[in-house]
Amino acid sequence: MRDARSHILEVAERLFYAEGYRAVGVDRLIAEADVAKATFYRHFRTKDELLVAVLEARDARFRAWLAGRVEALAGDPRDRPLAVFDALAELFAADDFRGCAFLNTMVEVANRSHPAHEAAQRHKLRLIDYFERLLREAGVPAADALSPQLLLLIDGAIVTAVREGGPGAAARARSLAENLIATARPGRRRR
Known part of the structure; x- marks a missing residue:
């Protein structure tokens, strides 16, 4: 063992x-x-200490998995921000998908100063940083403003996937992200 x-x-x-x-x-x-x-x-x-350790380990594994899947799905850096949603569709299709462990923890441990809530928040902030890097590498302007918007789409897609029981929310969120990215690119007029 x-x-x-x-x-x-x-x-x-x-x-x-x-x-x-x-x-x-x-x-x-x-x-x-x-x-x-x-x-x-x-x-x-304590059980709380165990939960924080679980979240920290899961965060590292998830971010490594996501980065690996995004690179495998999109060889061209310009395609990687949207490939995040393709990777998530794979997760949403799994039989044991129960949503985001970090969002679930935030709901169960609603006190924002609780160490587990803070660990879950750190995970989300690391994802924002990752999305910002992907957007910069893809040549998307205002990556710092756009990356939290992508996280908002992803968190909404996760909750919707739990509600619907399938990967369809990832494709819909991808379409919205594609519109946001296209609007942010030079030469696109905002409406």
């Missing part, structure tokens, strides 16, 4: 994503991870 800390993180992430943070108690985490209570508490003093 992998080290106990990694195993506990893996089990917690699976349960929190599938059932929600508040629905899963520490005793259940310990039982599902098949570790001693002392082992659990040696690695994580």
